[in-house]
Amino acid sequence: MTARPLTQEPATQLTMTRREVIAGAGGLVFALTIHPLAAQTARQSPLSLTAWIRLNSDSSMIIYSPSAEMGQGAMTAMPLILAEELDADWPLVDVEYSPIIREIYGRRRQGGQSMSTTGSNSVSSFFLPLRRLGAQARHILMDNAARHWGVPVSELRTEPSVVIHGPTDRRLTYGEIADFARMPQELPEITDDDLKAVRDFRLIGHSQPRRDIPEKVDGSAQFAMDVQVPEMLYGMIARAPVNGSKPESANDELILAQAGITDIVFLDHGVGIVGESINAVLTTRKLLEVNWSSGAPAEGFDSDQAFSAFAEIAREAAENPGSLPPAQGRGNVQVGNVPSALTAAAKTYHREYLSDHLYHAQMEPLNAVASVSVAGDSAEIWIGSQSPDDAGDSVAAVLGISKQQVTVNQHYLGGGFGRRTINDEAVEAALLSQAAKKPVKLIWSREDDLRNGAFRPMSLQRLEAGVDERGYPVAWRHHVVGDEAQLQTTGVDIPFYEIENKDIRPVATSTGIRLRHWRAVGHGYNKFAIESFLDEISADQGADPIAFRRELMRGSPRELALLDTIAEMADWGSAVAAGRARGFAFAERSNSTSAGVAEISVDEVSGKIRVHHFWVAVDAGIVVQPDIVLAQIEGAVTQGVSSLLNERISIKDGQVEQSNFHDYHLLTMADSFPITVKLMQNEYRPTGVGEAGLPATGGAVANAFARLTGKRLRHMPFTPERVLAALKN
Numbered sequence: 041m042t043a044r045p046l047t048q049e050p051a052t053q054l055t056m057t058r059r060e061v062i063a064g065a066g067g068l069v070f071a072l073t074i075h076p077l078a079a080q081t082a083r084q085s086p087l088s089l090t091a092w093i094r095l096n097s098d099s100s101m102i103i104y105s106p107s108a109e110m111g112q113g114a115m116t117a118m119p120l121i122l123a124e125e126l127d128a129d130w131p132l133v134d135v136e137y138s139p140i141i142r143e144i145y146g147r148r149r150q151g152g153q154s155m156s157t158t159g160s161n162s163v164s165s166f167f168l169p170l171r172r173l174g175a176q177a178r179h180i181l182m183d184n185a186a187r188h189w190g191v192p193v194s195e196l197r198t199e200p201s202v203v204i205h206g207p208t209d210r211r212l213t214y215g216e217i218a219d220f221a222r223m224p225q226e227l228p229e230i231t232d233d234d235l236k237a238v239r240d241f242r243l244i245g246h247s248q249p250r251r252d253i254p255e256k257v258d259g260s261a262q263f264a265m266d267v268q269v270p271e272m273l274y275g276m277i278a279r280a281p282v283n284g285s286k287p288e289s290a291n292d293e294l295i296l297a298q299a300g301i302t303d304i305v306f307l308d309h310g311v312g313i314v315g316e317s318i319n320a321v322l323t324t325r326k327l328l329e330v331n332w333s334s335g336a337p338a339e340g341f342d343s344d345q346a347f348s349a350f351a352e353i354a355r356e357a358a359e360n361p362g363s364l365p366p367a368q369g370r371g372n373v374q375v376g377n378v379p380s381a382l383t384a385a386a387k388t389y390h391r392e393y394l395s396d397h398l399y400h401a402q403m404e405p406l407n408a409v410a411s412v413s414v415a416g417d418s419a420e421i422w423i424g425s426q427s428p429d430d431a432g433d434s435v436a437a438v439l440g441i442s443k444q445q446v447t448v449n450q451h452y453l454g455g456g457f458g459r460r461t462i463n464d465e466a467v468e469a470a471l472l473s474q475a476a477k478k479p480v481k482l483i484w485s486r487e488d489d490l491r492n493g494a495f496r497p498m499s500l501q502r503l504e505a506g507v508d509e510r511g512y513p514v515a516w517r518h519h520v521v522g523d524e525a526q527l528q529t530t531g532v533d534i535p536f537y538e539i540e541n542k543d544i545r546p547v548a549t550s551t552g553i554r555l556r557h558w559r560a561v562g563h564g565y566n567k568f569a570i571e572s573f574l575d576e577i578s579a580d581q582g583a584d585p586i587a588f589r590r591e592l593m594r595g596s597p598r599e600l601a602l603l604d605t606i607a608e609m610a611d612w613g614s615a616v617a618a619g620r621a622r623g624f625a626f627a628e629r630s631n632s633t634s635a636g637v638a639e640i641s642v643d644e645v646s647g648k649i650r651v652h653h654f655w656v657a658v659d660a661g662i663v664v665q666p667d668i669v670l671a672q673i674e675g676a677v678t679q680g681v682s683s684l685l686n687e688r689i690s691i692k693d694g695q696v697e698q699s700n701f702h703d704y705h706l707l708t709m710a711d712s713f714p715i716t717v718k719l720m721q722n723e724y725r726p727t728g729v730g731e732a733g734l735p736a737t738g739g740a741v742a743n744a745f746a747r748l749t750g751k752r753l754r755h756m757p758f759t760p761e762r763v764l765a766a767l768k769n
Contacts, residue, residue, distance in 0.1 A: 160728025371529020385506025404454020630728025
């Protein structure tokens with residue numbers, strides 16, 4: 041059996057037909073004239089090359105970006121891809137958010153077009169379509185220059201924002217062409233031969249200053265929190281302490297009697313207070329008393345006790361695998377005959393790994409501004425959303441109006457990590473505005489955001505393996521017990537490891553807790569379990585962890601190169617300082633692969649783990665903007681270690697116990713550590729990088745702890761209490 045790499049196509053081999061470009065290949069639609077809504081944001085624009093480009097007579101241009109900018113650099117990388125093939129002079133390019141029109145600016149996904157920014161998909165989804173759009177626009181300019189000069193287009197070439205006639209060295213700037221250009225009746229045919237060779241890139245692969253940084257530094261950047269509209273009121277909501285409970289009554293007369301309060305609004309899941317100032321609303325909410333309904337599914341849920349029930353479910357599934365439904369859909373893999381292979385194995389192993397709920401902890405708590413017309417037949421929303429098109433749909437649905445009657449204004453996001461895909465803040469703001477008949481700015485406090493968040497699921501994973509006489513796995517069974525199979529099972533497959541018999545599937549249960557994607561979704565805890573389990577097997581077999589995986593990856597040359605690179609980076613096998621050890625882990629996410637090494641120490645009195653250095657090698661194909669990718673990987677590693685050592689949401693009687701950062705602990709600057717990143721150089725198509733650095737952190741730190749102490753940590757996060765318990769055992 042040969043391990044299955046996720047991506048092996050060189051970028052130059054990816055093809056797309058002209059029909060696909062026009063129809064919306066990869067989720068893009070090439071428009072001959074700019075969409076009317078896009079024109080609202082345009083400046084003086086003699087030529088609308090496409091719905092994506094507005095070219096001015098001074099050669100300055102606007103390129104529209106459809107991806108949410110939440111600190112990951114999308115508003116630089118995305119337009120730059122188009123500018124590369126357009127041969128635009130990058131300093132002359134302005135970048136603006138595209139209008140929220142999924143049919144034009146969306147990417148293709150199951151069920152239609154989407155403008156969601158999730159799964160590290162921006163560059164990977166749009167790379168080839170944007171290049172083709174840029175090349176098409178460049179050819180339109182060259183065709184107009186050829187007509188103007190009366191020469192064959194074959195005699196023309198371009199330099200940044202200039203068309204040049206080779207034989208005479210005549211030049212026309214793109215802006216000069218804009219003054220007389222005509223859009224063709226037929227779009228120029230674009231083939232792979234019309235796209236630049238990777239070696240000719242002058243923007244892609246060469247770091248450019250990020251476009252969002254200056255205005256974020258000088259304070260001119262607009263987040264939804266900054267929006268002010270005439271007659272705007274402020275709103276906050278007391279939400280149910282137990283997910284699914286509903287408000288039955290409240291002391292509304294007292295609330296409405298408070299100075300500056302204009303409305304109290306009963307919602308399905310809470311009670312909203314609307315007032316003339318945020319201070320009035322904050323002060324008054326402390327007086328609010330709500331009687332909540334009983335009988336919600338999460339009522340009585342205890343997250344610590346739930347692991348015992350999860351373990352019983354896992355054992356029952358292992359003992360009676362035939363009782364499980366057939367493996368199907370994402371996260372389900374059945375290959376070979378696992379029961380027979382386990383029976384025939386030279387030795388078998390089984391372990392259980394646990395992970396707690398996590399909070400997104402984005403820097404900016406949720407907020408939105410909504411203005412619903414007095415008649416209730418239209419609405420306008422200001423929001424920073426990972427899925428702004430879905431925000432418009434959700435508002436339309438709750439108001440009972442058409443999608444076309446909702447205008448969505450996208451803004452910068454102060455962190456997303458998957459939390460800003462739900463758009464509950466937009467819906468709530470719209471309901472408050474509808475009731476108040478004025479615009480309302482809704483703000484979630486940090487306490488609201490934490491106690492009423494949508495968390496990364498908790499899970500228990502049972503892994504079994506059988507090895508042959510050489511000590512290498514020939515059978516692999518992996519059951520993931522927890523809520524929301526869609527969130528639990530990303531990253532459970534092991535396509536790079538050559539194991540002939542596999543049975544991988546979720547075992548569903550229900551907790552009633554509100555859940556959502558968290559950075560890297562299930563990869564964070566699934567790769568922790570997988571890489572820890574492999575490390576336990578290799579240690580028992582007396583094998584070096586990297587050499588052990590190298591044997592399992594013998595059919596995957598790209599991944600083998602990654603292992604060689606990380607071993608060289610970390611000087612694997614060399615001596616480390618006294619009281620320290622290193623651990624290794626391999627992971628994939630969003631079709632990118634990563635290999636990480638952590639060097640740690642442990643304070644055996646306090647139980648605190650300290651990471652002293654983290655090395656990570658990443659293969660993400662062509663890297664559009666290296667500095668941005670380095671920052672993404674460094675951020676993902678830092679967040680991964682923070683979640684691994686500190687962060688946990690615990691739930692008692694259905695209610696979140698934590699309330700703010702005094703009891704939900706993030707990694708501090710004092711605990712920061714050097715991160716060394718190596719980006720592999722190749723010409724394969726770009727893959728996702730926003731989450732790629734995170735999944736290897738759990739296994740690397742856990743495996744370093746085992747090498748240092750001879751003990752195993754199998755429950756994330758590795759809190760001091762759990763570390764001390766492991767050391768005592």
